[in-house]
Amino acid sequence: QTGSDTGGAKSGETAGTPGKKMKVGVSIPAADHGWTAGIKYWAEQATKQNPDIEWVIQDAKEPNEQINGLENMKTQGVDALVILCTESAPITPIAEKLHDAGILIINVDRGFTKPVADVFIEGDNKAFGRKSAEFMVKKLGGKGKIAILEGIPSTVNTDRVSAAMAVFKANPGIQVVAQDSGMWNREKAEKVMQNMLVQNPQIDAVWASDDDMALGVETALKAAGRDKSIWILGGAGMKDIVKRVMDKDPMFPSDITYPPSMIGFGIQTAASMLRAGKDNTKKYTPRHVMIDVDLITPENAKDFYFPDSIY
Amino acid sequence: MKRTNILSEYGALLALVLLFIINVVTQGANFLQVENLRNMVSQNAAVGVIAVGMTLVIIAGGIDLSVGSLTALCGAASILLVNKFASSGMSPNMAILLSAIGAIAIGTLAGVINGVIISYGRVAAFVVTLGGLAGFRSIALVLGNGGEIRSQVPSLQDFGFGGLAIPFVKDRGGGPVLFYWSAIVFIAIALLAGFVLNRTRFGRYVIAVGANPKAAEYSAINIQTVRVAVYALLGGLVGLASVLVGAKMNSVGTGSVGLYYELDAIAAVVIGGTSLRGGKGRIWGTVVGVLLLTLISNMITANHIDTNWQGLVRGIVILVAVLIQRGRKENE
Amino acid sequence: MKRTNILSEYGALLALVLLFIINVVTQGANFLQVENLRNMVSQNAAVGVIAVGMTLVIIAGGIDLSVGSLTALCGAASILLVNKFASSGMSPNMAILLSAIGAIAIGTLAGVINGVIISYGRVAAFVVTLGGLAGFRSIALVLGNGGEIRSQVPSLQDFGFGGLAIPFVKDRGGGPVLFYWSAIVFIAIALLAGFVLNRTRFGRYVIAVGANPKAAEYSAINIQTVRVAVYALLGGLVGLASVLVGAKMNSVGTGSVGLYYELDAIAAVVIGGTSLRGGKGRIWGTVVGVLLLTLISNMITANHIDTNWQGLVRGIVILVAVLIQRGRKENE
Amino acid sequence: MEFPAVRALDGVSIAFDEGEIHGVIGENGAGKSTLMKILSGVQQATSGTVKLNGEPIVLHGVKDALRKGIAMIHQELNLVDELMVYENIFLGRELTKRGILDRNKMIEETHTYLDQVHATFLPTAKVADLSIAGKQLVEIAKAVSVNASILIMDEPTAVLSEPESQSLFELILSLKARGTTVLYISHRLSEVCMICDKVTVLRDGVWVETRTAKDASPSDLARSMVGRELQDFYPPKVFTAHGEPVLSIQNVGGASLSVRQGEILGLAGLVGSGRTELAEALIGTRPIGIGKISLNGKEIRIHSPKDAMRRGIAYVSEDRKGLGLHLTLSVVQNVTLANLRAYGKIVSNLQKEKESALSWKSELDVRTGDMDAAALNMSGGNQQKVAIAKWLETKPRVLILDEPTRGVDVGAKREMYNLILRLAGEGMACIVISSELPEIIGLCHRVVVMREGKIMGELTSDEMTEEAVMHLATGVEAA
Ligand SMILES: Nc1ncnc2c1ncn2[C@@H]1O[C@H](COP(=O)(O)OP(=O)(O)OP(=O)(O)O)[C@@H](O)[C@H]1O
Ligand SMILES: Nc1ncnc2c1ncn2[C@@H]1O[C@H](COP(=O)(O)OP(=O)(O)OP(=O)(O)O)[C@@H](O)[C@H]1O
Ligand SMILES: [Mg+2]
C-alpha cells in the first residue's frame, strides 16, 4: 500500500505543482575513458545550474547496472529521466516501461530502438565516422597509407569505424596498412601505435576516432621520432586537441566534434520542460534533435574550445 | 584452534539486516514500497543464478572467471536463435523456450570445456577461465560483430518484464506490481542448489573434493568427474541467466552484457561466507550476498552519492560485511 | 606422486620461444628490429613490475585484485604532487623524484592496509582486495574529478621516454634507439625480487607461509608479519609502476589507467608457472609471462587480427602456454 | 616400484593366505607403504603382477581395488576435516533413500562402528575437532565398515595408546574370524608377534623372509629387519637431572608440573587426555587461561611458538603432516626453517644450511636419496626424524616431544633414545609425550600421567610399571 501512496504524492501527473521540489534522474555510462568522463563533468555542470530541482546522477558500467539504476530512480519517484545509454537496445525496454509509468524521458546521444523518448537528442556516430574519413581522404589528396585505431568493441565503435571504412574503401588510393583497437585508452593506443610504427615504415596519417587515443598516438610518434611525417585525426573535441588545431599544429590539422556537453543540453531540456509542466511543453518541444558533428578547423576552433572543461 | 560463532555463521545476514535498516531510516517510505522490495530480489537475479552455481564451483575448490563473458556469448546465441526460430514461423513462446534451451546447452558445453581442461588438463582454474573470459567474449563479439543483437520477438520482452502479480499492490501508474519471473527463477534455483548441496550424494562429493581431494580419491570418489560436473552445472546456469538478461533487454550488447559479472558473483559467494579455499560453503549465504550487493546500489542511488565516491562506498560496505564474519581461521 | 619434468619447469619459456618464432616467420625483418624487441621489454614494464610483486603475494598464498585501481590512485597522486612541487619552484627533476617517492609511499600504505585486514582481520584476500579494486579507483576518480590529471612538468615525459642509447642502432627517424628507463626498472626489480625470494630469509618465510601457514607458525615464523610485508611490497611496486605509466603518458586518466592490470599481472604470474595454491613459484617465470602477453598483443597488431577476434586469440595462446606446463599435480 | 631416483621395491614376492593376519615389517623406507599402496590400487607397480585367488588382476585405482574387496588404512590420515565423523565413514558409499542422503541410517550404523573401536566421540562430531588419535580411530572404523575381504593397515597403532590398541586387536581378531585377510604394518614388534600369524620382513625394498609369528620374538624380528644384532633396546638410564626446575607450570588447564635440567619427563595418558593441548599451551598456540608458566623461576608469557623458541622452548608436534613439516619444501629447508636466523640475518647461507642438514642426516640416520627433494617423498619414519632435527637445530633448553617415535623403526628408535639421553646429559630438559608405555617406562626419569586434562599423579622411575601408569590413566584397577 505504501507504494501507491507515496507514488501519488510524487507521480508524474502532479509534476510542476508549485512548492513541490521536482526530482530528475540522470543515467550515464561509467567514466572509463576521457569522453565519458566529459559526460559526467557536463552532467554535473548542468545540474548545478538548476538547483531548484533534485538531481540523481547514476553511472553504470554495463546495461544491467543501468537498468537497475533506472528502476531504482523510478521508486525514488523521479519526474523525469535523462538517459545516455551504455547500449541502445538493452535499455529500450526499461525506458519504455518508465515512459508508460508517466516519467518524462530525455534520450541523449545513443538512440533507443523504439520511439519511447519524449525528446531524443541524437549524436550521430555514423556521421562522425563518415565526416572524419572524408576529411582524411581530402587532406591526403585521395592517396596515402593510413593506420586505424578502433575503440572498445561496442555499437558506438562499430558505427564510427564501419562508416569510416566505407569511405576509405570508396577511395582506392587510400591504403589501410594497420588496424587495431586502442580501447579509447591513451596508454593502450600508445602501445598499439608503437607496434604499428615498427611494422610499417610508411604511414601518412592515423585515424584515431577518439582524442584520448590521438594523444596516445602522438606520444608514440614522438618517441619513435616520426612525429614530423605523420599527422593524426582524433575525434570528440577534447580541449587539448582543439587547442592544438587552433594553434595550427601540423600534427593535428583538424578534429571532429562529438561534444560530451550534449548531456548538459539534455538536462537543461528536462529542467525547463518540467518547470513549465511537461505536458504543456511537449506540444512545442521537438521530439528529435540531431546534434551535427562539425569539423574543427583552425578558423572555427575557438568556438569549440572550453579551457575549464575537464575534457 | 577453530572459533565458529554465531557471527561467523550469520554475519552476512546481520550485515544485510543492518543495511536494510539503514535504508529504511535514510529513505523511509520510498524504500519500503513493495515495488522497491520487489526490485531488490529481481534486479540481480541473473548474477544471483550465476552466483549460486559459482558457490558449488568454489566449494569444489575451483573458481570461474569466464561467467561474465559466457553470459554475453549465451545471450547472443539465444537472441540469434529466437529470431531464427520465430522467422521460421514458430510460435513466439515455442521459439523462446527452444532458444532458452539452446542457450543453456551452449553454456553447459562451455562449462564442460572449462572443467575438462581444468581437471584432466590439470591447469589452474584461474587461468583456464581467464582464457574463457577473453575467449567467450570474443566469440560473442564476433556473433554480434562488435555491436548489439536485437530480438525480433516482442513477446520476449513481455517475458522479461512479466511475472506473478503481487496481490493488493498497485504501482505509481496504477498497474499491478509483478513479481518478475527472473526473481522466481533465482529463488527456485537457489532452493534447488541448496538441496543438492546438503541432501544429495553429489553435494557431499563436491564438499569432499574441495576439502581434501586426496581423501576423496582414497574414498573411491571420481574427483575428475565431480570437477567437470560443477563447471558444467555453472555453465548451464550461466546460460539460464543469459536468457533472463536477454529477455529483460530484448537484446544483447555483445560488448557490454555480463561485464564484471564474475566479480559480482564471486563477491556475493564470499560475502555469503563460502571459503575460497573450498570444502565448505552455503547457498543461502550466497543469496544474502547477492541481495546485499543489490541493496548497496539501491542505497547509492537513493542517497545521491556522487558517482566518483560510489566505488569507495561499495568497497567499504563489502569489506564491513565480511569483517563482521571474521574469526573463521580457515580464511587465513 | 610428483612429476616435475622439463616441460613443467620451462614450459612457459618454450611457449615464449615458440610464439617468438611464429612472429619471426609471420613478420620477418620487421619483427626483429632492435626497436621492436626494445618495445617488447618496455611496453608492459609497469604491469611487469606489478606482476613481480604479485608473484611474491601469490607464493605467500594470497592474491591482490586492487593493483589496477591502486595504479590509478598512486598515478593520480604522483602527478598532483609533481605539479605541486614544481609550482613551488622546485627543480623539475627534484619534483619528479619526490613525487615518485610519494607515489611509492602511498602504494605501500595501501598495501599495508590490505595486508593488515587480510592477516589480522582474517578476511579472504580476494574480497579485501576486491574492495580495494572498487575503493582505490573511486579515490582516484575523486582526485581527478572523474577525468584526467595532466602534468605541468614537461620533463616528466622526457623521463618517460628517456633511457640508455643502444649502441650502433638508429631508428627510422635516424635518431638513437633508447633502452627505456621503464624497461631497466622492470629488469632491475625482477632481479632483485628473484634474489629476495631465493637467497634471503624473508623469501624462505614467504614460501613457508604459502605452503603451510600453520606449520610455518609452529616453526616460529610470524606469519602475520610476513603476510603484511608481501602486500606492502606489492603496494610499493604498484606505486613505482604508476610513476612509469604517468611519466610515459605525462598524465593520468583516473578512470582509465590501470584497468585490468590485476588480470594481466595474475595471468603473467600463473603463465610463469607459479601455483595459485601458494608455496611455490618463480620470478623469472613471471617475467616470461609478461613478455608472452606483450608478444601476443604485438602479434595481434602485426597480423591485422580483427578486434572482435582478438580476445579469442589471446585466450587460446594463454591456455596453450599453460597447457604446455601441465602435469604438475599441485594444480589439481 | 620405482620413483625418480628411488627403487622403492625390488622383486618382492609374497603370498597372503585367506583369513590370516600377515605382518609386514621393515625399516623406515623399506617399502612397506609403497607395497601396500600398490595392493590397494593407489600406485601402479612398474613391473610384476598381483594375483587374487590365483587370478592375476590389474588394479585401476582405489575404486577398482575396493570393488575387488581390498581396503586400506593409510599411514597418513586421509579424512575430510570439514565433514562429520559419519560423513567421512560413509564417504564414497553414502546411503540414500530415493536419491536423498539417509542421514539417520548412516549415523545409526556409524554408532556401531565407533563402538567397535571404542571411540568416545559422536558420529556427528566434526573430524577437525578430533585429536590425531581420534582421527585414526575414524580411519579404522571407516576401513572396517567396508567389510572388505582384504584389509590393509599401515601402522594403525602408531598414534594410539594402550586401550585403543587393545580394542583394535580384538577387532582384528574378530575380522579374522569372519575370514578377512589382514595385512598389518607396524613398528611395534611386540604387537606383531602377538597378533600376527605370519610376518614378512622387507629391507631396502627387498624381501628378506616370511616366517610364522608365534615362534618369533621382537628381537628376532628386529634382527632380520636391520640385518644385524641389536643389543638391548632401551639404553641404560643415567640420571642427569639436577638443579632447580627449568620450566614449571601452575594449573594450565588444571595441570601443574615442572621439569629440571637434564631431566626426561614422561607425559602419559589416553587418547584425548589433553597432553597435546597442554604442550600447545606451552608454546602459545592455545590459551593458558589463569595458568602460569615460569622459566628458571621467572614467570613468562608466551604468545606464539616464536616467543617459545626465543625462550628456548621447542615443541615437536604429533601432527607431522599438518604442523610438523612443510611437505612441499626440501628436506634441507625443513631442517633449518625454525632456526633460519642462524644462517644469516638477511641473506641466507645456503651452503651452511646444506651442511648442517647433512650433519643431522647422519646424526639421526635419515634415509633419503636427495636432501633437496620435497619432504613428502620421504617415508613416514624419516619424515619424523626430520621434524625432530628441525627443532634440535634451535638448541632448545626445553624440548617437548609429542609422540616422537611415531612410525619410527626399531633401529632408528634406539638412536633417538640415545640422542634424547645425550641431550639430557648435556643439560637439556625433555618432556616426552608418548602413548607407547614401554617407551615411557624405558626412557623417562619420571612420568606424569594425565586424564581429561588434569594431572592424575606422578611416578618415579622405580615406581613405573605399565599397570601403575594405566591405573592412573584410566582410573580403574588394571585387571
Ligand atoms: N612419491 C615418492 N617419490 C619418490 N620417492 C618415494 C615416494 N614415495 C616413497 N618414496 C621412497 O620409497 C621408499 C619406500 O617408502 P615407503 O613409504 O614405502 O617406506 P616405508 O616402508 O613405508 O617406511 P615407513 O616405515 O617409514 O613408513 C623410501 O625411500 C621413500 O623415500
Ligand atoms: N576419545 C577421543 N578420541 C579422539 N579425540 C578426542 C577424544 N577425547 C577427546 N578428544 C579430543 O582431543 C582433545 C585432547 O586431545 P589431545 O591431543 O590434547 O590429547 P592427547 O593426550 O594428546 O591425546 P592424543 O593421543 O590424541 O594426542 C580434546 O580436546 C578433544 O577435542
Ligand atoms: Mg610407511
Ligand SMILES: [Mg+2]
Ligand atoms: Mg597428543
